[in-house]
Amino acid sequence: MRAIEATRVARTRSVVAAALVLLVLGSIGAVQAGRSGASFMSDLEIVQPPLARIEPAIQDARTPRLARRVYLVIIDGLRSDRSYELPFLDSLRRAGLDLEAQSHYPTWSRPNYVSILAGVPPAASGVRTNHHNTPVTLDTLMDRAHAAHLEVATATDYAVLPQLFLRPASTATTAVRAIAPEALEEIDIDTMQEPLAKAIVDAPDTALVSPFDDARYVPWPGGFSAAGIALVAGGKADLVVLLVSSVDIAGHQSGADSVAYREAAESADRALARVLGRVDLGQDAIVVVADHGHTGKGGHGGVEPEVLTVPLILAGAGIDRAGGVDDARLIDVAPTVAALLGISAPGHGLGKTLTHVLALDPAARGRLEAADAARLVTTERVVAVADARASEELLEHRALRLAIVGLCVVLAGVLAWVMVRRGALRFHLRVLLTAVPAFFVVYYGLIGTFGQRFSPSLVPAQGHLAAQMAKYGLVGMAVQVAASLWALRNQGSLARRLAAANGIAWTGLVLAMLPAGLLWAFFPAPYLAVPGPVWLVVIPAVEVAVACAAITIALTLALEVIVFAARAWHQEHPQPPQAPPPA
Ligand SMILES: [Zn+2]
Incomplete structure (x- = not known):
């Protein structure tokens, strides 16, 4: 017992x-x-991807400047099939070219702002999600414009663009890689998002500067069009980057199938008409693109066709209305905008100039294609070697x-x-x-x-x-x-x-x-x-x-x-x- x-x-x-x-x-x-x-x-x-560790492969194609001014419009989250029957965009289509471009996986915003402005897709840029919170040290359109003594401006109701490409003040125009990797990791751009963020209050005067000569962040209703009108009327900048966030916000809240998304697209179209309606397309060019689309229920990041396919509308000076291309990618936008301004394409880029949308004589087209090929020999090799090593x-x-x-x-x-x-x-x-x-x-x-x-x-x-x-x-x-x-x-x-x-x-x-x-x-x-x-x-x-x-x-x-x-x-x-x- x-x-x-x-x-x-x-x-x-x-x-x-x-x-x-x-x-x-x-x-x-x-x-x-x-x-x-x-x-x-x-x-x-990745804070500093392999591409950012090499000198930018800058090529001078010596082509003429095709447009006095270029307005690069990014409508965040506007998918291609929902971008029609919008009066202003349709008027640009009639005046120019109605194309589509493919975004790059992962189809989130920050990664594809980099695709558009540096010509480097997320896999190679190291900017893979919206949680990337250190400045991107890849060569960009803004850097190329500054090197050619051009002025760059931006207006947006979404703050991240200037922070994403912060530059050291002393070398802002030339060396994009001048921030040491250790110092880079200490800069958290997300602590700068709010106008009264601690990072800003603590450091009113640091050695970092915006990549834009004139950056207007206007997070209040109507702020975007007011700032845009002022920028365009001022008329000083050679390259103006306009970023609208309202369509993306509606997509996240209600999905691309919703009435709210449609209304947001119509409202963004009206705002753009106010900002750009008086642009002289005989002298200036407008390029409209989106960073990604949205699913019907709302959301992006994957490889659904409705998320990958975005509108690409080009109109005005330098655009060949008889031209076209059916395999454009977001990484091709930066070299194409650079060609419109007659400046070199960003030197870390992996995209190609869309030469068939530009009004160019055959000799100039040949020089642009040769310059792209020379750049890609360097940049594609760096990426291939890094991929193999990884x-x-x-x-x-x-x-x-x-x-x-x-x-x-x-x-x-x-x-x-x-x-x-x-x-x-x-x-x-x-x-x-x-x-x-x-x-x-x-x-x-x-x-x-x-x-x-x-x-x-x-x-x-x-x-x-x-x-x-x-x-x-x-x-x-x-x-x-x-x-x-x-x-x-x-x-x-x-x-x-x-x-x-x-x-x-x-x-x-x-x-x-x-x-x-x-x-x-x-x-x-x-x-x-x-x-x-x-x-x-x-x-x-x-x-x-x-x-x-x-x-x-x-x-x-x-x-x-x-x-x-x-x-x-x-x-x-x-x-x-x-x-x-x-x-
Ligand atoms: Zn976005």
């Missing part, structure tokens, strides 16, 4: 010990996975990372074996089938259904992919806790019930962590190459899943341990029967 009792106590102890071990492992997993999920977006960013580095340690994951699986197996032998862990099939899939089914089901399939465009809202997924994770967690408690009812003795809960915890942790381990082995952060669109969702989704699943398991186990301890205490300290009240 005493021996049986001693066995029971020993078994109880090991069940509780096993639960505590799994609790600790789950918490470590949750913290680790949560941290990688939180840093996923910044792990995609994939080499990736492969180099992959076997080691896979071995580490394998070892962890073996250790988990050994842990389970020891626990099962001591009766501390039970794999009860019905319990496992009820409790374990609950989280995964709910969580991935929500991402797949509400998230517009597994695309980086998955969420309409701007922001962090992992943060959006965490919301789906919370729903999954609630269902999982309920399913676990339901599955664990009728499990006989308390020790058996806790051992079955341990079984859920072990299986859930292994199922959540194994894919995370494999992804770490195949795509270790930081991401020198941009993972494909599906992986760009799966990687943070799995990291968030580990965090959520581990928290859920820890919660369930903690609940079970409390229930177990309370009931055990009750069994050992039975309440004395109450004396009946005196009659």
Whole structure:
């Protein structure tokens, strides 16, 4: 009798010990996975990409200036098929060329402002998301204009453009790479977003300057057109960059299929008509483009055709109305605008001048194409070498990372074996089938259904992919806790019930962590190459899943341990029967 009792106590102890071990492992997993999920977006960013480390390959094509002034209009988030039947844009189309351009993956804003203004796509620019928060040191249109002693101005209702291309004051016109990489990492352009940001108040006079001679940030209603009209009427700048954000905001709030998106496009069109309606197209040129489109439900980032395809409208001096091109990309805009102004294309660019839209004689066209070819020999080689090195580095340690994951699986197996032998862990099939899939089914089901399939465009809202997924994770967690408690009812003795809960915890942790381990082995952060669109969702989704699943398991186990301890205490300290009240 005493021996049986001693066995029971020993078994109880090991069940509780096993639960505590799994609790600790789950918490470590949750913290680790949560941290990688939180840093996923910044792990995609590269502060100084390989291209920025070489001298810009600037070529002088010696072609004539075709336009006195160029107005480069970026309508943020305007997709091509929604850009028609807008009176001002249509009038430009009739006066010039109605084309389309392809944006570059990942189709977010900051990455593609860089595509447009530097001619470098996100993969090579290192600007992969809107979380890129250090100045871009690639050669840009603004740098080329300054080198040719031209003036550049901007008006926008969205602040980021000047910060994104901040330059050291002393060398603003020539050396774009003059900020040391260490110093670069200390500049956080996001702390400068607000007009009264601490960074601005603390440093009213630093060695950094805007790449624009005249930059007007006008974040109030009607501010954009007022500033634009003033800039255009002032007429000093040779290159004017206008960035409108209202269409993108409507896309995020209501989707491109909505009336609100349409109204935002019409309102932006009217604002542009006020700003540019009196431009003399006989002397000046207008180029209209968007950084990306929007899905019908709203959202961008992926490779959906409606997100990749943007309008490209060119009109005015220097534009060949009989010309055209059907494979234009956003990275071709900068060299084309440079050609209109008769200046060199940005020297880190990977795009080509759209010579067939320009009014050029054959000799000048030939010189432009030769200049592009000479630049691309340098820039494409730098990118190819860097890509090759990156994939080499990736492969180099992959076997080691896979071995580490394998070892962890073996250790988990050994842990389970020891626990099962001591009766501390039970794999009860019905319990496992009820409790374990609950989280995964709910969580991935929500991402797949509400998230517009597994695309980086998955969420309409701007922001962090992992943060959006965490919301789906919370729903999954609630269902999982309920399913676990339901599955664990009728499990006989308390020790058996806790051992079955341990079984859920072990299986859930292994199922959540194994894919995370494999992804770490195949795509270790930081991401020198941009993972494909599906992986760009799966990687943070799995990291968030580990965090959520581990928290859920820890919660369930903690609940079970409390229930177990309370009931055990009750069994050992039975309440004395109450004396009946005196009659
Ligand atoms: Zn955008």
